Amino acid sequence: MIHYASETKTFNLWLDTSFYVFQIDGEGRPVHLGWGLLPEGAGAADSLRGSVYADSYDTLLSFYTQYRPDEVLAFGEIITYQETLKVHFPSLSQQPDASEALHFPVRDLRLRYVDHEIVTDAQPGLTPLREQPTQNAAPRETLRLLLRDPAYPFYVTLCYRLTPEHDVIERWLELENRGDDAVTVESCNFASLHLPNGHQELTTASGAWAREFQIQRERLKPGLRLVESRALQTGHASNPFFFMNRPEQAWEDSGVVYFGQLAYSGSWRLAFEQLPTGQVRVHGGYNPFDFGLSLAPGERHVTPSFNCGVCREGWGGASRRLHAFLQERVLPRSANWSGLRPVLYNSWESTQFDINFENQVALARRAAAIGVELFCVDDGWFGSRSSDTSGLGDWFVREEAFPEGLEPLVAEVERLGMRFGLWVEPEMVNPDSALYRAHPDWVLHFPGRPRTEARNQLILDFGRPEVVEHIFKVLDDLVNRYRVAFFKWDMNRYTSEPGSAAGREIWLRHVAGVYSIMDRLRRKHPGLEIQSCSGGGGRIDAGIMGRTDQVWLSDNTDAFDRLAIQEGFSMAYPARTMEAWVTDSPNEITQRPSPLALRFDVAMRGALGIGSNLNRLDEAELAAYAEYIRFYKRFRHVVQHGKLYRLQRLEEYGTSMILYVMPEGREAVYSLAIRDFLTGKHLPQAALRGLNPTAVYSVRDWHGDEVYRLNGTELMTLGIPREPNLVAGYSRTLYLVQIEEQNYV
Numbered sequence: 100m101i102h103y104a105s106e107t108k109t110f111n112l113w114l115d116t117s118f119y120v121f122q123i124d125g126e127g128r129p130v131h132l133g134w135g136l137l138p139e140g141a142g143a144a145d146s147l148r149g150s151v152y153a154d155s156y157d158t159l160l161s162f163y164t165q166y167r168p169d170e171v172l173a174f175g176e177i178i179t180y181q182e183t184l185k186v187h188f189p190s191l192s193q194q195p196d197a198s199e200a201l202h203f204p205v206r207d208l209r210l211r212y213v214d215h216e217i218v219t220d221a222q223p224g225l226t227p228l229r230e231q232p233t234q235n236a237a238p239r240e241t242l243r244l245l246l247r248d249p250a251y252p253f254y255v256t257l258c259y260r261l262t263p264e265h266d267v268i269e270r271w272l273e274l275e276n277r278g279d280d281a282v283t284v285e286s287c288n289f290a291s292l293h294l295p296n297g298h299q300e301l302t303t304a305s306g307a308w309a310r311e312f313q314i315q316r317e318r319l320k321p322g323l324r325l326v327e328s329r330a331l332q333t334g335h336a337s338n339p340f341f342f343m344n345r346p347e348q349a350w351e352d353s354g355v356v357y358f359g360q361l362a363y364s365g366s367w368r369l370a371f372e373q374l375p376t377g378q379v380r381v382h383g384g385y386n387p388f389d390f391g392l393s394l395a396p397g398e399r400h401v402t403p404s405f406n407c408g409v410c411r412e413g414w415g416g417a418s419r420r421l422h423a424f425l426q427e428r429v430l431p432r433s434a435n436w437s438g439l440r441p442v443l444y445n446s447w448e449s450t451q452f453d454i455n456f457e458n459q460v461a462l463a464r465r466a467a468a469i470g471v472e473l474f475c476v477d478d479g480w481f482g483s484r485s486s487d488t489s490g491l492g493d494w495f496v497r498e499e500a501f502p503e504g505l506e507p508l509v510a511e512v513e514r515l516g517m518r519f520g521l522w523v524e525p526e527m528v529n530p531d532s533a534l535y536r537a538h539p540d541w542v543l544h545f546p547g548r549p550r551t552e553a554r555n556q557l558i559l560d561f562g563r564p565e566v567v568e569h570i571f572k573v574l575d576d577l578v579n580r581y582r583v584a585f586f587k588w589d590m591n592r593y594t595s596e597p598g599s600a601a602g603r604e605i606w607l608r609h610v611a612g613v614y615s616i617m618d619r620l621r622r623k624h625p626g627l628e629i630q631s632c633s634g635g636g637g638r639i640d641a642g643i644m645g646r647t648d649q650v651w652l653s654d655n656t657d658a659f660d661r662l663a664i665q666e667g668f669s670m671a672y673p674a675r676t677m678e679a680w681v682t683d684s685p686n687e688i689t690q691r692p693s694p695l696a697l698r699f700d701v702a703m704r705g706a707l708g709i710g711s712n713l714n715r716l717d718e719a720e721l722a723a724y725a726e727y728i729r730f731y732k733r734f735r736h737v738v739q740h741g742k743l744y745r746l747q748r749l750e751e752y753g754t755s756m757i758l759y760v761m762p763e764g765r766e767a768v769y770s771l772a773i774r775d776f777l778t779g780k781h782l783p784q785a786a787l788r789g790l791n792p793t794a795v796y797s798v799r800d801w802h803g804d805e806v807y808r809l810n811g812t813e814l815m816t817l818g819i820p821r822e823p824n825l826v827a828g829y830s831r832t833l834y835l836v837q838i839e840e841q842n843y844v
């Protein structure tokens with residue numbers, strides 16, 4: 100609910116358990132008042148209306164004025180700390196006299212209240228239009244607060260869209276130049292968040308290729324802590340989400356936690372700032388590094404959103420809110436969406452570039468026999484692509500590998516009852532390719548300067564509309580020709596020499612180009628699904644999730660390493676999107692052996708995939724794969740749609756114990772994996788969560804055998820009976836189903 104108290108010009112944003120309040124001060128500036136948890140029992144009628152708080156900042160003298168928590172911190176009046184937005188005006192209505200000429204352009208923006216409206220059809224920038232049913236059918240309210248600079252007709256609309264059931268507010272800016280001169284935007288966050296003083300403990304994820312999503316926890320010092328990507332994709336080094344709480348006052352299932360995530364896949368930045376006063380701010384949006392955006396007269400720019408919220412159920416509660424929000428409000432549903440992610444097979448670890456019709460058909464037959472539903476041919480099927488040195492850009496079939504074309508393979512995959520998927524890396528080109536020879540000017544570069552290759556490839560210039568159009572056509576043709584049901588969309592290098600036909604706007608235009616191709620393809624082919632991959636987990640965020648069904652977390656498929664990667668991912672993103680493969684042992688990257696049970700138990704925590712070389716497995720191994728896949732299919736709806744509780748985290752125990760639970764505790768999946776066995780250390784028992792205390796549960800193992808029959812209260816107090824075998828590599832998955840049983844003792 101959004102309520103405006105006109106007598107004090109106070110805006111109250113009321114969500115299920117949290118509130119957000121700001122007020123227009125005497126100068127017309129929106130000033131932040133508070134954001135936090137509603138007192139128990141408080142309702143909409145108790146919103147703030149009577150008092151004037153905001154003007155107290157103007158009574159503060161001298162140095163203190165710089166601490167005023169403006170809802171949008173516009174560079175000019177307040178510049179000592181980070182701004183939300185900085186623009187410059189080339190001229191104002193009066194021309195400077197000669198003595199003032201050097202003061203131009205004017206780097207001063209004042210934003211004053213003009214008007215506001217509450218609407219139900221607002222959308223942040225770069226959002227694909229979605230019409231899909233949600234549990235809460237009520238239209239979501241957005242507060243649009245129109246502000247303008249008094250001297251130049253530059254308008255900024257502050258937007259706040261509420262999803263009350265998840266306590267999430269999406270924040271974004273709309274910029275509009277209604278003047279006669281171009282306005283240059285020098286930096287632009289989607290929003291600046293003001294947290295109550297003392298919320299200095301920060302949780303983020305950082306990593307690298309093959310080691311993505313490692314959780315970092317730190318205490319903010321005075322000053323700035325930057326978490327960012329300086330690439331055309333989200334990046335492996337950090338991910339655009341965070342949790343913040345008072346130091347040591349939040350844990351997995353308790354404590355007040357503020358959380359946020361950016362819905363953007365380009366060069367982004369989260370700036371965590373602690374002022375000398377102890378005030379904490381989080382600025383999130385476009386990375387100002389090499390940023391460029393100019394608004395011509397009449398032009399508008401709508402930023403993507405910075406999604407944020409607060410809850411009192413610890414990091415676990417923050418994760419569950421983000422999961423539910425993404426599941427219900429962000430993830431696409433294709434026409435093939437059955438409510439469940441299919442079990443996938445991917446050829447990469449089996450055949451790499453040594454790909455041909457015979458080995459793919461053999462893999463497909465074995466995959467279908469063990470229960471795979473979607474067969475994806477990875478790199479190597481096109482152009483002259485027999486290694487990573489050539490062929491990228493030439494999206495036609497490699498005749499050497501598929502003399503009859505791809506059609507016979509597609510037909511066989513479909514005959515076997517699976518859908519057909521194809522790997523592509525559309526933003527790239529190898530210099531050794533027909534595309535590059537025809538269009539050497541189509542790549543990012545600066546004229547007359549060297550073009551740095553990485554993995555032997557260059558990046559196409561999506562600042563050129565004809566390049567974006569070309570890629571759309573290529574992919575559209577592939578879907579038409581091969582009935583592609585699933586693209587694995589990869590991107591395997593970072594940026595260098597960002598010279599583009601779009602100038603510095605390439606940072607925005609590249610992301611917009613990628614999104615537009617995906618959105619157009621999906622509109623034209625409603626059954627099409629897409630996986631986001633970038634050399635593993637380099638493009639995972641709430642923006643790409645608006646148009647992709649699942650994401651690839653890491654090229655590291657070692658089940659031991661995967662536990663930490665998946666745990667970090669689970670902080671912000673739902674299990675349904677987490678493609679996770681069982682691969683061969685020893686692992687191809689780490690060379691570490693691991694038991695099949697561990698490999699399945701870890702991969703079954705998300706959207707299960709198989710990457711093992713099935714052509715080399717014997718009958719007994721294939722039978723075991725088939726039995727695991729049958730088991731997974733019995734409970735995957737719980738993993739993909741249930742609430743996630745992290746009962747034991749690696750950080751504390753070297754053990755990962757998680758639970759997925761359906762509403763009312765109807766069913767649950769318990770998954771335990773021991774990564775480090777600490778000699779002499781006893782694992783505490785973990786009480787399960789979210790079950791029905793009065794129900795009886797049949798607890799079943801992967802053969803479908805009942806191993807325990809326990810009631811909800813037992814499970815929610817004592818947990819699963821002590822695990823017998825706590826060595827590193829031990830794991831198990833149990834499926835808990837409520838059963839009718841009278842007089843259970």
Ligand code: DGJ
Nearest residue numbers: 447477478632634635654
């Ligand atoms: C990187 C991806 O993460 C891998 O899964 C695989 O698709 C290769 N690229 C192919 O080049």
